[in-house]
Amino acid sequence: MLKEIGSVFSFLTVLPAGNSNLETTARYMYIFPIVGIVIGLIVGSIGFGLSIFLDPLIVGLLVVVSLAIITGIHHTDGLADFADGLMVKGTKEKKLAAMKDISTGSAGIVAIVLYVVGLIIALSLATGYQLFLAILLSEILAKFSMVLMASIGKSASLGSNSPFVDLMKNRKKLAVASIITIIPLVLLGGGAGLVIFGSGIALTLFLVGMSARSFGGITGDVLGATNELTRLASILIFVSI
Numbered sequence: 001m002l003k004e005i006g007s008v009f010s011f012l013t014v015l016p017a018g019n020s021n022l023e024t025t026a027r028y029m030y031i032f033p034i035v036g037i038v039i040g041l042i043v044g045s046i047g048f049g050l051s052i053f054l055d056p057l058i059v060g061l062l063v064v065v066s067l068a069i070i071t072g073i074h075h076t077d078g079l080a081d082f083a084d085g086l087m088v089k090g091t092k093e094k095k096l097a098a099m100k101d102i103s104t105g106s107a108g109i110v111a112i113v114l115y116v117v118g119l120i121i122a123l124s125l126a127t128g129y130q131l132f133l134a135i136l137l138s139e140i141l142a143k144f145s146m147v148l149m150a151s152i153g154k155s156a157s158l159g160s161n162s163p164f165v166d167l168m169k170n171r172k173k174l175a176v177a178s179i180i181t182i183i184p185l186v187l188l189g190g191g192a193g194l195v196i197f198g199s200g201i202a203l204t205l206f207l208v209g210m211s212a213r214s215f216g217g218i219t220g221d222v223l224g225a226t227n228e229l230t231r232l233a234s235i236l237i238f239v240s241i
Contacts, residue, residue: 083108085215156217
């Protein structure tokens with residue numbers, strides 16, 4: 001089991017937890033929220049410590065940098081590709097081709113800039129323990145959103161996303177992921193935790209529908225974009241309540 005957990009950690013982070021195997025990672029996708037807990041604890045602790053003596057905007061910037069370093073910007077790249085695909089006019093095939101293009105288009109660049117700026121601003125609205133909670137809970141929910149999407153969505157095309165979508169069609173796995181997610185959200189976040197949980201589910205369902213209309217289903221880039229967008233939305237809502 002430790003080997004399988006290590007594979008999941010290696011897939012979602014740059015932490016040295018062993019070799020990542022795509023099929024093994026897909027089979028144990030339901031423990032993604034556990035990785036979110038670890039990432040959230042690390043980055044949240046960094047944010048908490050820095051907020052004691054640095055300006056909130058500087059803290060927000062350094063937290064974003066920390067997230068980028070730990071996660072390897074893997075899913076941020078998916079957000080850029082997702083934006084490029086959405087902005088292309090034409091058939092689903094053309095949109096899918098735009099997402100697979102190795103070069104980043106103007107839509108992708110704008111999406112990344114808005115995402116990073118939005119994340120820095122959102123993080124700067126909280127300090128101390130509240131900032132720690134915002135980072136921790138949003139990271140858990142971001143990882144759960146990918147599990148939920150794979151559970152209810154269908155693949156737009158055969159690719160790296162296919163094993164995740166196929167192997168997550170299991171209610172028991174979704175139930176386990178939900179429990180792992182809900183417990184810290186309720187125990188630590190209380191009512192606010194429930195609000196962002198509901199908002200995260202709503203956003204994921206919206207992105208599943210949008211992807212079905214635009215691409216005919218979900219892809220690895222859509223999963224990555226969902227992770228990033230759920231993180232941002234969760235932090236914005238949490239610090240605003």
